[in-house]
Amino acid sequence: MSIKKDDNWEPKILAFCCNWCTYTGADLAGLNRMKYPENVRTIRVPCSSRVNPQFILRAFQKGADGVLVCGCHPGDCHYATGNYFTRRRFMLMQRLLEYNGIDPKRFQAKWISGSEAAKFRDTVTEVSAQIKALGPNTKFVAPHYDNALQAKEGGAE
Amino acid sequence: MAGLTEAQVQDRIREEAKKALASGEVSAVVGWTSTRFEDKTKPYFAETEAECDLLVWNKYCINGTGKFALDDRYPEKKIAIIARGCDSRALNRMLRDKQLKRENLYIIGVVCDGKENAVCEGCQHKNPLTYDVLIGEPVEEQMNAERFKEIEAFEKLTPDQRYEYWAKQYDKCIHCYACRNACPACNCVECYADQYRTGWQGKAADREQNQVYGLTRAFHVGDRCIECGECERVCPMNLPIMRQTKKMLKDINDLFGDYECGLPDDAMPVLGTYKLEDPDEFM
Numbered sequence: 218m219s220i221k222k223d224d225n226w227e228p229k230i231l232a233f234c235c236n237w238c239t240y241t242g243a244d245l246a247g248l249n250r251m252k253y254p255e256n257v258r259t260i261r262v263p264c265s266s267r268v269n270p271q272f273i274l275r276a277f278q279k280g281a282d283g284v285l286v287c288g289c290h291p292g293d294c295h296y297a298t299g300n301y302f303t304r305r306r307f308m309l310m311q312r313l314l315e316y317n318g319i320d321p322k323r324f325q326a327k328w329i330s331g332s333e334a335a336k337f338r339d340t341v342t343e344v345s346a347q348i349k350a351l352g353p354n355t356k357f358v359a360p361h362y363d364n365a366l367q368a369k370e371g372g373a374e
Numbered sequence: 375m376a377g378l379t380e381a382q383v384q385d386r387i388r389e390e391a392k393k394a395l396a397s398g399e400v401s402a403v404v405g406w407t408s409t410r411f412e413d414k415t416k417p418y419f420a421e422t423e424a425e426c427d428l429l430v431w432n433k434y435c436i437n438g439t440g441k442f443a444l445d446d447r448y449p450e451k452k453i454a455i456i457a458r459g460c461d462s463r464a465l466n467r468m469l470r471d472k473q474l475k476r477e478n479l480y481i482i483g484v485v486c487d488g489k490e491n492a493v494c495e496g497c498q499h500k501n502p503l504t505y506d507v508l509i510g511e512p513v514e515e516q517m518n519a520e521r522f523k524e525i526e527a528f529e530k531l532t533p534d535q536r537y538e539y540w541a542k543q544y545d546k547c548i549h550c551y552a553c554r555n556a557c558p559a560c561n562c563v564e565c566y567a568d569q570y571r572t573g574w575q576g577k578a579a580d581r582e583q584n585q586v587y588g589l590t591r592a593f594h595v596g597d598r599c600i601e602c603g604e605c606e607r608v609c610p611m612n613l614p615i616m617r618q619t620k621k622m623l624k625d626i627n628d629l630f631g632d633y634e635c636g637l638p639d640d641a642m643p644v645l646g647t648y649k650l651e652d653p654d655e656f657m
Contacts, residue, residue: 252482271574274583291654301648305630309645312625313593313618316529318537326656356537359457359582 223274227256228282228348232341233272235265237295241331242368246338253338254345256283262372264288265326270310274326277357277371283323283348290328299357322347377511383484384431386509387456390482391426394454399506400480401451404442406435413490419444429456429483436491439606440464440558449478449577458486460602463636464558465601470640473561485510492535493616496521503638514575518546522624528617544584545610549577559635566590588618596622599646602634616654629653 228303234240247288262268265288277283286307292298315321325344329337391403407418407428416438419424440461443453457465462483468474483505487495496518554560567575576583599619607615626633626644633644
């Protein structure tokens with residue numbers, strides 16, 4: 218799938234959602250018929266601390282324009298302490314990615330509980346708008362996944 | 375060197391090494407020996423009393439000795455290690471990571487006044503921190519006010535400049551994994567990069583795989599880095615590897631308070647623990 222350089226470009230956002238809070242919250246948003254941008258791809262993980270920093274690197278390499286990691290609020294973790302580790306890990310990861318040239322808006326972590334369907338909708342809408350403003354991600358993209366490159370070379374014709 | 379000259383320290387090292395071997399508890403003494411180049415030494419395992427006389431001590435003893443303790447994780451006898459400040463921190467690192475047992479080590483600490491190695495300029499631990507016997511008088515430690523100066527300067531570049539810089543650096547990497555093999559924090563029994571069938575790490579030495587390797591490694595060892603500089607010293611392509619791990623250390627210092635690895639206290643590495651009152655940016 219190549220993305221052409223035009224106004225119809227939509228970002229691809231990968232959301233890692235914790236099974237116990239955010240995924241349930243997203244489910245509730247669906248049950249309530251809430252509308253949120255469809256460019257979010259949700260991946261269900263057992264806990265936000267299941268997300269390995271390498272997942273994020275690979276996501277960017279394989280064409281994600283933004284990555285979102287969502288978990289339970291501190292203190293609410295199903296496994297009692299998982300999200301405290303997530304918090305430390307991704308505060309550092311965000312800074313390391315920024316140091317390597319990735320805009321911190323492209324990688325965000327949020328706490329969304331199972332009842333916060335509206336917060337899920339708002340977060341996703343906001344992140345989607347932010348990444349749309351930033352444009353396609355050109356950093357860390359592997360050549361054979363490079364959408365921007367394809368748009369320039371093959372897709373533009 | 376406070377009190378002792380280089381030659382005197384060398385004599386003391388040989389003396390202690392012989393004493394350790396003579397005790398019958400130690401199978402080998404890890405130190406340095408001369409090579410045919412005047413300005414190079416190489417790591418050396420002295421296993422007999424005669425071999426102890428080949429151990430040297432001069433300003434070219436730059437190889438880390440700590441990591442050699444991992445060559446035999448379950449030794450029949452103790453291994454004696456001649457340890458400078460950085461080597462003792464490397465041993466602390468591996469002891470903390472439960473890779474070694476203290477009773478399998480006999481540490482001959484040597485007070486070090488810096489070697490012909492760029493990383494020694496910012497050294498904050500010239501005295502060994504853990505040892506069984508100490509050679510030389512402990513000197514006063516200097517805190518390095520410019521520990522993160524290089525990182526701060528790099529952070530001032532634009533994001534595009536930073537990305538281009540790292541992309542060019544990672545283009546050079548040849549996947550020799552020398553940084554991993556030399557690093558005292560890289561002590562996993564089996565490295566993820568060697569588990570080639572899992573798909574974590576591709577074997578191609580292209581930018582894509584190198585970025586994954588470089589950043590994964592930086593993140594994996596970042597909170598346990600003792601800043602010995604072995605990774606950069608052994609890199610055949612001269613990648614500035616410490617710039618990534620030091621960035622991690624800088625953020626850890628900023629976010630979670632003063633932090634240094636390889637000290638004898640039993641502190642958990644930052645990413646292996648948490649505090650309820652950690653800053654929260656994800657609300």
